[in-house]
Amino acid sequence: MSTTASTGAAGPRPLSEGAARDSAARPAVTEAAPGGPGRRGRTGLLFVLPFTVAFGLFMVWPIVYGIWMSFTDESLSLRGTSFVGFDNYAEAFGDPDVWSSLGNTVFFTLISSVPLVVIALAMALLVHTGLAGQWVWRLAFFAPYLLPVTVVTLIWSWLYQPDLGLGNELVTAIGLEPVGWLSDESVAMWSMAVLTIWWTVGFNFLLYLAALQSLPDSLHEAAALDGAGAWRRLWSVVLPQLRRTTGLVVMLQILASLKVFDQIYILTKGGPNESTRPILEYIYDVGFTGYRLGYASSISYLFFAIVIIVSIAQLRFFRQGD
Amino acid sequence: MLLGAGRWPRALGGTALIVMAAVWLLPFVWAVVTSFQSEADVTTPGLSPFKGAFTLESYREVFDRGNLPVWAFNSLLIAAVVTALTVAISTLAAYGFSRGTFRGRRALMALTVASIMVPPQLLIVPLFRQMLAFDLVDTYWAVILPQIVAPMMVFILKRFFDGIPRELEEAARIDGASDLRVFWSIVLPLSRPIVAAVGIFVFIGAWNNFLWPFIVTNDSDLMTLPVGLATVKDAYGTVYAQSMASALLAALPLIVVFLLFQRRIVRSVATTGLGGT
Numbered sequence: 280m281s282t283t284a285s286t287g288a289a290g291p292r293p294l295s296e297g298a299a300r301d302s303a304a305r306p307a308v309t310e311a312a313p314g315g316p317g318r319r320g321r322t323g324l325l326f327v328l329p330f331t332v333a334f335g336l337f338m339v340w341p342i343v344y345g346i347w348m349s350f351t352d353e354s355l356s357l358r359g360t361s362f363v364g365f366d367n368y369a370e371a372f373g374d375p376d377v378w379s380s381l382g383n384t385v386f387f388t389l390i391s392s393v394p395l396v397v398i399a400l401a402m403a404l405l406v407h408t409g410l411a412g413q414w415v416w417r418l419a420f421f422a423p424y425l426l427p428v429t430v431v432t433l434i435w436s437w438l439y440q441p442d443l444g445l446g447n448e449l450v451t452a453i454g455l456e457p458v459g460w461l462s463d464e465s466v467a468m469w470s471m472a473v474l475t476i477w478w479t480v481g482f483n484f485l486l487y488l489a490a491l492q493s494l495p496d497s498l499h500e501a502a503a504l505d506g507a508g509a510w511r512r513l514w515s516v517v518l519p520q521l522r523r524t525t526g527l528v529v530m531l532q533i534l535a536s537l538k539v540f541d542q543i544y545i546l547t548k549g550g551p552n553e554s555t556r557p558i559l560e561y562i563y564d565v566g567f568t569g570y571r572l573g574y575a576s577s578i579s580y581l582f583f584a585i586v587i588i589v590s591i592a593q594l595r596f597f598r599q600g601d
Numbered sequence: 602m603l604l605g606a607g608r609w610p611r612a613l614g615g616t617a618l619i620v621m622a623a624v625w626l627l628p629f630v631w632a633v634v635t636s637f638q639s640e641a642d643v644t645t646p647g648l649s650p651f652k653g654a655f656t657l658e659s660y661r662e663v664f665d666r667g668n669l670p671v672w673a674f675n676s677l678l679i680a681a682v683v684t685a686l687t688v689a690i691s692t693l694a695a696y697g698f699s700r701g702t703f704r705g706r707r708a709l710m711a712l713t714v715a716s717i718m719v720p721p722q723l724l725i726v727p728l729f730r731q732m733l734a735f736d737l738v739d740t741y742w743a744v745i746l747p748q749i750v751a752p753m754m755v756f757i758l759k760r761f762f763d764g765i766p767r768e769l770e771e772a773a774r775i776d777g778a779s780d781l782r783v784f785w786s787i788v789l790p791l792s793r794p795i796v797a798a799v800g801i802f803v804f805i806g807a808w809n810n811f812l813w814p815f816i817v818t819n820d821s822d823l824m825t826l827p828v829g830l831a832t833v834k835d836a837y838g839t840v841y842a843q844s845m846a847s848a849l850l851a852a853l854p855l856i857v858v859f860l861l862f863q864r865r866i867v868r869s870v871a872t873t874g875l876g877g878t
Contacts, residue, residue, distance in 0.1 A: 321703060322701070323697045323698075323700060323701015323702060323706065324697070324703040325697070326697025326784075327693070327694045327697035327698060327706075329689075329690040329693060329694070330690040330693065330755065331694070331709065333690060333746070333749055334716070334750050334752070336731075336746075337724075337728065337731075337747040337749075338716050338752070339712075342719065342723070344727040344730065348726070401621075405614050405617055405621065406618065408611065408614045408618075414863060416622055417863065417867060418859070418860070418863070419621075419622040419626050420621075420625055421859070421866075425809075425855040426809070426852050427809040427811065427827035427830070427851060427852075428809065428811045428827055429811065429826070429827040429828075429831045429848075429851070430827070430830065430848045430849075430851050430852045433847070434632045434845070435628070436844075437632065437844065437845060438628055438631065477628065488867070509610040538720050540722065540812065545831055566726050567816070572726050572730065576726055576727070579726065580723070582720075583719070590718060
């Protein structure tokens with residue numbers, strides 16, 4: 280065994296502990312550090328230190344502070360804060376804007392997640408058929424995912440422009456009435472979903488494509504030899520093999536959709552008539568426009584509780600399937 | 602080959618693929634066409650993409666306003682620093698979690714993994730408070746620091762380090778190499794693809810991040826590209842060609858990066874199983 284002289288700060292390990300473990304576990308070590316536990320005990324700590332400091336400052340502390348804030352009437356405009364117990368939470372439960380923005384969020388999640396999974400799968404299956412020009416297809420489907428949200432909203436506000444935009448040019452060209460893509464209450468959220476599908480489907484597409492490329496061909500070939508047609512092979516061989524990937528994609532997608540904010544805030548500010556305002560925008564409005572940081576925090580944590588419940592429910596669901 | 606030998610399924614699949622790709626590229630194409638027209642031609646109704654003469658007028662206008670290069674510089678600087686710091690502290694931490702034996706290692710790792718679930722938006726209000734307290738609002742550091750905590754990346758890297766056999770490291774240690782030396786000269790070179798993957802995702806995330814930079818920067822000279830563009834969006838009003846020109850200019854850098862590193866990006870999604878921040 281080498282000495283730890285060169286590690287400086289780490290210093291030598293307590294000899295007895297390390298030696299005892301070494302002799303016992305030496306031959307079959309895989310999990311426990313074979314270099315001799317304890318030897319790098321404190322050095323490991325140094326490796327972890329910078330991350331831990333940042334993690335504590337910018338993750339743990341804000342979470343804890345946020346919880347505390349949710350029990351106060353902290354405000355950006357007033358000095359002096361007092362403890363208000365569960366008042367904020369009680370108010371949130373009775374706040375119709377919380378419920379309506381939550382409803383909008385759930386609606387958006389439903390209408391965006393389903394196509395974001397199905398279309399991504401279709402794209403990956405089609406690209407995987409091996410048609411020439413792979414990089415063109417990958418670029419076409421994945422490139423929008425690389426765009427900053429403001430670029431996406433600039434492009435789509437032009438497409439959705441009521442008088443000159445491509446959307447209404449196409450609609451009127453086939454003889455229909457122009458649509459108020461972002462101004463009609465019953466349409467605006469669907470427009471947001473379409474924009475979001477175009478923007479983010481590329482990521483799910485890549486996950487599916489990677490999964491498809493790693494599938495073994497053998498099962499598939501066997502099915503083909505047995506005379507199974509293309510559809511039959513897709514349904515009975517390929518899709519079942521993609522179950523795990525689908526679980527992952529669905530889970531990530533639902534979590535991502537629940538967190539919708541940026542594109543809606545930029546394009547409609549939640550309008551018209553708050554029909555597109557998601558819960559995160561309401562939190563933003565309460566905290567940064569209404570200056571009520573304490574109340575905003577309490578809604579944040581209620582929302583976080585929902586996110587956790589949804590995640591656990593999904594984990595359970597997909598575990599059960601396996 | 603998924604659809605196998607059947608000629609009809611192949612033809613059908615090919616057609617569907619071409620149609621889908623065309624639909625996905627259409628918004629880009631439309632933006633490009635618009636950006637090369639004069640504002641007057643853009644506002645003439647009609648479906649033809651070639652309504653007016655080709656002109657670079659809108660690009661000239663955008664550059665004359667002068668803000669775009671400043672924002673692009675800020676974005677590049679911030680994304681580069683975030684990427685460097687995140688990759689540095691995450692790889693170190695992941696290695697420490699993988700090989701270290703210090704007390705509390707498991708608990709700290711579990712906490713890190715659990716924090717993957719926390720939506721970043723949840724932290725916005727307290728983080729803003731914190732930046733006020735540190736007097737960092739409207740500085741690069743306020744934009745950068747909260748972004749360097751990437752528990753997902755630590756998790757991905759640790760899983761990778763766990764899979765590296767330890768014999769190599771031990772051999773080096775017998776030769777008297779320090780832990781840091783072993784990490785730097787043996788582990789890191791073996792991990793180049795995964796570190797590159799993590800770096801690419803962190804960079805894309807930082808380059809595109811909107812909400813946090815939007816909240817902590819008010820000074821136009823410190824804004825990143827996405828934030829800056831959002832502030833002028835309303836000011837643009839009816840100048841569609843110019844807004845398309847600036848959108849495309851802002852989109853260009855990452856599209857170029859993607860074209861250069863395409864294989865690596867696609868592969869890294871497969872190796873990490875995940876991406877984004």
